[in-house]
Amino acid sequence: MLDRFKVPDDIAVRVDQAVMRQAVEDIFKALDMPEAEAESSADVLLYADIRGIDSHGVSNMMRAYVAGFRAEQINPAPSARRERDTLGAISYDCDNGLGIAQSRMFMEEACERAKKTGVAVVTAYNGQHYGPSAYYAHLALPHDMIGISMTTGGLLVTPTQGAERLLGLNPIGIAAPSDTEVPFIFDASMSSVAANKIQLLRRVDGNVAPGWISDAAGSPVMEESPVLEGFMMLPLGGTREIGSHKGFGLAMLVEILCGVLTGTGGGPFRRQGTAHYFMAYDVGAFCDVATFKKDMDEYLRALLDCKPAPGESRVVYPGIPEHEAELERRAEGIPYHPEVIEWFKRTMADLGITDDLP
Template sequence: MLERFHVPPEIEVRVDPALMRGAVEELFVALGMPRGHAEQSADVLLYADIRGIDSHGVSNMLRYYVDAIRDGTINLEPRWRIIHDSPAACTIDSDGAHGGVIGPEAMRIAIERARQYGIGSVAVYNGGHYGAAAYTAAMALDEDMIGVSMTAGGVSVAPTFGAEPLVGLNPIAIAVPTREEPPFIFDGSMSSIAGNKVRLVQRLGRDTMPGWIAGEDGAPIMEERAIPDPFLMLPLGGTREIGSHKGYGLAVMVEVLTSLLSGGGGGPDRRARQAHHLLAYRVDAFTDLEQFKDDMDAYLRRLREAKTAPGEERVYYAGLPEHEEEAVRRELGIPYHPEVIEWFHDVLAELGLKDRLPGT
C-alpha cells in the first residue's frame, strides 16, 4: 500500500476493531437506523478499515453517511422491491436505502440465484454509496463462488481529451475463491485514483502524484504539487499515451451495466441516484470446483513468487497486501488520524452516547 495514504505513525491513534465497530453501530442507531441495518453498515465500514482500505472506511465515509442521514438523502426505512425479474437476474429499486445495507442484500439475492442457476445477476438503482466494492464481491467467497461488484460512482471524471466531468469513478471488484492462498480480491475505480483517496491525501496534507488529476481546464497535472481547487478526475491511465482511453472505456462500461441497465440513465443524466450491479458465479456450474481452487492456488503462487524488477522486494497479487494488513490491524488496532477521533468525540457527545474511544 502507498505510504502517501497512511496516517503518519507518530500521530496515529490505534483503536481496537471491536471498539470502533461498537461506536459506529451505536452512532447509526442513535440517528434512527434500525439495529440490523446499523450492524450491516458498520460491518461494511470496518471491513475496509481492517484491511487497510482507509479511503472507504470510517475516516472518509462515516461523516458522509451521517450527513446523508441527517439531510434525508438516506432513507432509514426503505421499502425496496424487485421491479424486473427473471430466473437468474433481477433489478431492485432500493427506495433510497443506505448502500451499505442494500448492496449486501442484493449480493445475497445474486448468490441465492447462482445456487439455483449457476449465475446470479442483480442490478440496483435509486440507491447510495455502498462502501468498498470488495465487501460485496467477497461475500461470494463463503459459498465458494466468484463475486463481482460494481457501482456507478460520483460523476467527477473527465473523458480522455475532455474538460468537463461526464464519467463516474465507477469501481469494479472481483473476488475469487482459493484453497490455501489468500483469495484474489481486486477492487479498483476506473479513475486514475479513487475519489476518496484524493480527500484522504488532502486530509494528510500531501501532494497529488503525476497523472492522478487534471486542472480545471482538463490538462493532466503531470508533476507532484498541491491539489488545486477545483480539479477534475482523470480516467484510469491518466493520459492517452499511458492508456487513459482504456480506463475511460471501462468506466463507461460500468455506467452501462449499473445505471443504464437498471433504467436510471447515464453519467450527468442519471435519473435515479446511484446504481450498482452484483454478480455471483457458482464455480461448479462451469468446472470442477476443487480443481479450480487448486489451479487458483498454483497461479497465485506463481505470481507472488515471480522474479522481481530491480529495486523491488516482492510481487503481490490483488488481495494479498490487504490480507497481510488485516493480520496486523487485528493485532495492533486500526490507525486513525487524531482529527477523526476528535470528530467522533464531538458527535458521540452531541448524541449523548457513551464514548469509549481513546482520548476520552
C-alpha cells in the same frame, strides 16, 4: 495502500476494531437506522478499515453519511422493492437507502440464485453510496463462487482528452476462490486514483502523483502537486499515451451495467440516485470446484514467486496487501488520524452517545 495516504505513526491513534464498530453502530441507530441495518453498515465500514482500505472506511464515509441523514437526503429505514425477477436476473428499487445497509442482501441473493442458474445478476437503483466494492465481491467466496460488484461513483471523472466531468469513479470489485492461498480480491475505481484518497491526502497534507488529476481546464497534471482547486479526476491510466482510454472505456462499462441497464441513465443523465450491480458465477456450473481452486493456487503461487524487478522486493497480487493489513490491524488496532477521533467524539456527544474511543 501507498505510504502517502497513511496517517503518520507518530500521530496515529490505534483503536480496536470492536470499539470502533460499536461507535459506528451507535451513531447509525441514533440516526434512526434499524439495528440489523446498523450492524450490516458497520460490518462494511470495518471491513474497509481492517483491510487497509482507509479511503472507504469510517474516516471519510461516516461524516458523509451523517450529513446525508441529517439533511434527509438518505432514507434511514428504507424498504427495498424487487421490481423485476427473471430466472438469473433481479432488479431492486432501493427506496433511497444507504448502500452499505442494503447491498449485502443483494449480493447474497445473487449467490443463492446462481446455485440454481449457474450465473446470476442483481441490479439495484435509487440507492446511495455502498462503500468498498470488494466487500460484496468477497461474499461469494464461501459459496465457491466468483463475485463481481460495481457501483456508479461520484461524477468527478473527465473522459480521455476531455474537460468535463462525464464519468463516475465507478469501482469494480472481483473475488475468486482459492484453496490454501490468499484469495484474489480486486477492487479499484476506474479513475487513476480513488477520489476518497484525495480526502486522505488533504488530511495529511500530501501531494497528488503525476497523472491522477487534471486542472480546471482539463489539462493533465503530470508532476507532483498539491490538490488543485477545481480539479477533475483522470481516467485509470492518466493520459491517452499511457492507456487512459482503457480506464475511460471501463468507466463507461460501469455506467452502462449499473445505470443504463437499470433504466436510470448514465453519466450526467443519471436519475434516481446511485445504482449498483452484483454478479455471481457458480464455479461448479463450469468446472470441478476442487480443480478450479487447485489451478488458482498454482497461478497465485507463481505470481508470488515471480522474480522482482530491480529495486523491488517482491510481487503481490490483489488481496495480499489487504490480507497483510488485516493481520496487523487485528493485532495492533486500526490507525486513525486524531482529527477523525475528534470528529467521532464530537458527533457522539451531539447525539447523546457515550463513547469508549481513546
